[in-house]
Amino acid sequence: MTKPTVDAMAKVGDLPMGFTAKPGSTVAFKTGDWRSVRPVLDREKCIYCGFCYFYCPDGVYQDMGKDEKYYKADLDFCKGCGICAHECPKKAITMTLEEV
Amino acid sequence: MAKRVGMEVSIAVAEAVKLADADVIAAYPITPQTHIVEHLSELVADGELDAAYIPVESEHSAMSSCIGSSAAGARTFTATSSQGLALMNEMIYIAPVLRTPIVLAIANRALSAPINIWNDHSDIMSVRDTGWLSIFAENGQEALDLTLASFRIAEDPAVCLPISMNIDGFTLSHFIEPILMPEKAEVDKFLPPYKPQLWLDIKNPISIGLLGGPECYTEARKATDDALWGAKRVVIKAFDEFNQVFGRQYHVVETYRHEDAETIIVSMGSISETAMTAIDEMRDQGQKIGLVRLRLWRPFPEEEFLAAVSKAKNLAVIDRHMVMGCSSGPVGLEVKSLVYNSGLRPGISNFLLGLGGRDVTRDDFKYIHEKATSGQVQARCEIVGVFE
Numbered sequence: 001m002t003k004p005t006v007d008a009m010a011k012v013g014d015l016p017m018g019f020t021a022k023p024g025s026t027v028a029f030k031t032g033d034w035r036s037v038r039p040v041l042d043r044e045k046c047i048y049c050g051f052c053y054f055y056c057p058d059g060v061y062q063d064m065g066k067d068e069k070y071y072k073a074d075l076d077f078c079k080g081c082g083i084c085a086h087e088c089p090k091k092a093i094t095m096t097l098e099e100v
Numbered sequence: 101m102a103k104r105v106g107m108e109v110s111i112a113v114a115e116a117v118k119l120a121d122a123d124v125i126a127a128y129p130i131t132p133q134t135h136i137v138e139h140l141s142e143l144v145a146d147g148e149l150d151a152a153y154i155p156v157e158s159e160h161s162a163m164s165s166c167i168g169s170s171a172a173g174a175r176t177f178t179a180t181s182s183q184g185l186a187l188m189n190e191m192i193y194i195a196p197v198l199r200t201p202i203v204l205a206i207a208n209r210a211l212s213a214p215i216n217i218w219n220d221h222s223d224i225m226s227v228r229d230t231g232w233l234s235i236f237a238e239n240g241q242e243a244l245d246l247t248l249a250s251f252r253i254a255e256d257p258a259v260c261l262p263i264s265m266n267i268d269g270f271t272l273s274h275f276i277e278p279i280l281m282p283e284k285a286e287v288d289k290f291l292p293p294y295k296p297q298l299w300l301d302i303k304n305p306i307s308i309g310l311l312g313g314p315e316c317y318t319e320a321r322k323a324t325d326d327a328l329w330g331a332k333r334v335v336i337k338a339f340d341e342f343n344q345v346f347g348r349q350y351h352v353v354e355t356y357r358h359e360d361a362e363t364i365i366v367s368m369g370s371i372s373e374t375a376m377t378a379i380d381e382m383r384d385q386g387q388k389i390g391l392v393r394l395r396l397w398r399p400f401p402e403e404e405f406l407a408a409v410s411k412a413k414n415l416a417v418i419d420r421h422m423v424m425g426c427s428s429g430p431v432g433l434e435v436k437s438l439v440y441n442s443g444l445r446p447g448i449s450n451f452l453l454g455l456g457g458r459d460v461t462r463d464d465f466k467y468i469h470e471k472a473t474s475g476q477v478q479a480r481c482e483i484v485g486v487f488e
Contacts, residue, residue, distance in 0.1 A: 015316070017323075018197070019197055019198065020306040022305070
């Protein structure tokens, strides 16, 4: 029961009974890998208002604190939806194409 | 000591659920199953059964509630028929993989269209591939006994799968039969309190009902299938333990006068009793005929079935569900497939009868015997008694 079922290519015998998972399994499983665009912040324009932080539906923005004065997107989990860029009152966030 | 009572079979099933101390019953009424859950709602309302009775708005919700309550660690029961089972279908597929040991009594009834409330096996056969254990009762006593056994089997730590206990609609569900009603103490000896294997516990949180992508969907299904095949051993053990407590022995494959039979009829459910009477009459006339009944339908008891039919020259397999656009019924298909791979080479004829409540008589079995021994095996399932 300790092994999260989200592990790639799990063997039949390794799956927990009932196909369950412990909470927090996405800490190990990065869910942002299918993003096609990423938010890129222009810190010159950023006024540290927190709109990106509050509007992000996946909670990937982290408050960098009063000294740094900006919010940073965790790209391991950002899906690239662009809500932050749309809501930013200063147009400080640009959705930029992911290059493979 | 057990008490002999005259009781409608549906009520006896409900009384068995009471004796099993079910914790949660979530059900929606549908003919011919209604009396089971109606009586249970009375038992709960009267304080005779300390359980939560959830009167849901549909069978889809009934099965959803059952999965939830079973996942919460409660001993869970529901009952349905026909369209009700069809409406449960989406959730029926989910319960086995989540390993929720729900007990479901099905009063078997035909599926629409045309609208028909009477008995055949089209409801259960349409969910045969879903991972549920499936057992069939032939009379009222068996219905009560197998309801008790169902809890024991489903909740066994080695099984932890849902189970359907099938009784023929009306033919069993609405008949009053003499039934030995066991004492609570006897039931407690056979059926221990439910100890869930996994459940929603705030001290040890888990997620149930996950996404399983291409990298693990096959493995999750295989794990469930493995558990289902493995459950047969527990069914046999539970039947043996049942016999030790109650003195009635059940088998995954039941037989009747099959030892020296050249022709064996393969049946399921209550028509087996008519078949036995017909076989007695044919035996009196010197015919070497016997009966093999599938008590356990899922997992299919392959070894036991093959052992029971190994000496027969002819098999006459009865189906009570029409598989449209296919040459055999579901039981016929499986028997043909199993027997072919075993290397045995009896002639296998497949007969479809008793659809939508049409009577199955002793004469039908005599006709089947005649056809099965005629030396001409038909490629296609024959619909006995169809007017055309």
